[in-house]
Amino acid sequence: MSALSPLTPHQATIFNLLKTLESEVSAQMIYAELRQQKHRLGLATVYRGLKHLQLQGAVQARLLSNGEAVYSLVSEEKLYVTCVKCGISVPLAYCPIDEQVLPQALSLRFKIFYHTLEFFGLCSPCLEQETVA
Amino acid sequence: MSALSPLTPHQATIFNLLKTLESEVSAQMIYAELRQQKHRLGLATVYRGLKHLQLQGAVQARLLSNGEAVYSLVSEEKLYVTCVKCGISVPLAYCPIDEQVLPQALSLRFKIFYHTLEFFGLCSPCLEQETVA
């Protein structure tokens, strides 16, 4: 990502929090965490700040199957496996595939910030339940 | 996918509709379309039917950034480009990358049904707006 346009204090706080986290977090989690750290901010500000950071290409979002969005710095893992039944979603180490595909995407005049590769299927416990039922 | 477990009439109707479509559709669209075709069914039945088909590995779901899920038969395109600002999401031709990564995913004991590779960034119009603003 290029240099960030000026961040408000709250936006910087959110950004810094994300830097310290190793895994994806939801807006609600960020909100709860920052409130616990004596910050006085509203949930809407978290959402607006995350959107702003996302437009800068600094933060990536991923939608979980429960409809919740989780956020992390761009450059974290980009490969996930998700169970279509229980919704569990685990990030894996990143596998180098973007360099091959980016040019094709770029031909659409998109400015690409990040990508995600996600596998969907049944996790072990859910698979057992299915075969039994 | 393996053989489908018995489908109810409504589930078969939904499945057949998906077969005739070339692009992803939301549950609400399926509902509207089937109602227009004189079918008497509820929206909940559409959701339940889609879930059932998804558990069979017959149908794939993808969450759009507006929180809406779109469904299609497994085996359609699996490569998408999405704008983080306006949310427009365009499917591209499929790029062969799964064979390389599937083994890694399988080591997690997941039964994989399908995958999606999605690039996120700014589309042309949104990029202009950003640079102006």
Add this chain to the structure above:
DNA sequence: CTATCTGCAAACGTTTTGCAGATGT
């Protein structure tokens, strides 16, 4: 007769929006 499936409407949870007040240039 029992288990499954269905429609409807209410409930749910996350995210977005309206608005008035605060902030900063």
Add this chain to the structure above:
DNA sequence: ACATCTGCAAAACGTTTGCAGATAG
């Protein structure tokens, strides 16, 4: 002054769930 940012609460949205009735084996 003026544009932006903020908190709060209300609204919005797609989706899920409860339940009684219908259906099937």
